Amino acid sequence: MDTPQGGSDPVESNPSSSPVFIVSNFWKDFKKASAEEKLRLFNSLLKGYQEEIDNLTQRAKFGENTFLNIYQKLYEAPDPYPGLASIT
Numbered sequence: 801m802d803t804p805q806g807g808s809d810p811v812e813s814n815p816s817s818s819p820v821f822i823v824s825n826f827w828k829d830f831k832k833a834s835a836e837e838k839l840r841l842f843n844s845l846l847k848g849y850q851e852e853i854d855n856l857t858q859r860a861k862f863g864e865n866t867f868l869n870i871y872q873k874l875y876e877a878p879d880p881y882p883g884l885a886s887i888t
Contacts, residue, residue: 819852 830841
């Protein structure tokens with residue numbers, strides 16, 4: 801995920817790069833591999849999972865910060881009730 805600011809999600813633009821597709825293909829190759837190859841493939845899968853967790857953590861932090869910034873601005877905004885009450 802190169803664009804944590806809410807850009808287009810690469811999973812939506814290319815279904816072959818979706819995590820489900822990648823893991824599905826991984827298990828097909830994993831079943832056919834030798835013992836040494838399975839160890840190498842498993843290590844790469846583990847690294848891929850860790851990268852995905854890091855990306856999700858980064859997105860969550862970005863979302864939390866955005867929410868808190870908006871909440872703070874709304875909290876500091878003046879109460880609109882007196883102005884609206886004077887109009888009616």
